[in-house]
Amino acid sequence: MSDLSPVVLVIDDEPQIRRFLRAGFDLEHFTVLEEETGEAGLRTATLRPLDLIVLDLNLPDMDGASIVERLRAWSTVPIIVLSVRASDADKVRLLESGADDYVVKPFSMAELLARARTALRRQARGAQGEPVVRLGSLTIDLAARAVFVESSRVVLSPKEYRLLQVLAQHAGNVVTHNILLREVWGARHMHNSHYLRILVRKLRGKIEQNPKQPRILVSELGVGYRLASDSEAR
Numbered sequence: 001m002s003d004l005s006p007v008v009l010v011i012d013d014e015p016q017i018r019r020f021l022r023a024g025f026d027l028e029h030f031t032v033l034e035e036e037t038g039e040a041g042l043r044t045a046t047l048r049p050l051d052l053i054v055l056d057l058n059l060p061d062m063d064g065a066s067i068v069e070r071l072r073a074w075s076t077v078p079i080i081v082l083s084v085r086a087s088d089a090d091k092v093r094l095l096e097s098g099a100d101d102y103v104v105k106p107f108s109m110a111e112l113l114a115r116a117r118t119a120l121r122r123q124a125r126g127a128q129g130e131p132v133v134r135l136g137s138l139t140i141d142l143a144a145r146a147v148f149v150e151s152s153r154v155v156l157s158p159k160e161y162r163l164l165q166v167l168a169q170h171a172g173n174v175v176t177h178n179i180l181l182r183e184v185w186g187a188r189h190m191h192n193s194h195y196l197r198i199l200v201r202k203l204r205g206k207i208e209q210n211p212k213q214p215r216i217l218v219s220e221l222g223v224g225y226r227l228a229s230d231s232e233a234r
Helices: 015-027 038-047 064-072 088-097 109-128 158-169 177-185 193-207
Strands: 007-011 031-035 052-056 079-083 101-104 132-135 138-141 146-149 217-220 224-227
Touching: 007 015, 007 038, 015 031, 015 109, 031 038, 038 052, 038 064, 052 064, 052 109, 064 079, 064 088, 079 109, 088 101, 088 177, 101 109, 138 158, 146 193, 158 177, 158 193, 158 224, 177 193, 177 224, 193 217
Parallel strands: 007 031, 007 052, 052 079, 079 101
Antiparallel strands: 132 138, 138 146, 217 224
């Protein structure tokens, strides 16, 4: 993250949306840059250090998914995609292309800012090599490979830990079913979604106060799973 105010690039061809986003980010002391085409946005991203990109999926010159793929060829900057499309297939495609999050229009500025802060925290944690993730009563020490609920250590199987580790490395953001299957079982098992459902159920039984109403390991129906933000987990 920038030493001073974080810099967000908004790429959207609708002036009223850009005004709405600028007003909201200004109140949170972001420095806001604006572009209305994909090509202009990509050019700005190569010329300016950025902390966050907010990208409209439907631009006049390029599809948002293509922009995400081009950015991910050289940049790890967090990308939040905005779109009126709400299908699970669209969400999965964007997330697996490299987007960090996906917000469906219409949306509240409070929701977008919360997702932006989560993305920035995850980026900062990765840059600093921060090994500890705390979510409510759950503590995950990635360096020590240790998991605690309250002050009690939780014993996990290797696959349970690997699943939690992948989610913790993306804490607050959705990780798709396919990515989790690949990371935990390998590419040959990416169609065995029942493996994932069973493992999630077992893991919730160990880390959730009420596994039937999970507050930490949250389902994004049709898309994947995420670890909730610390405020949600509490």
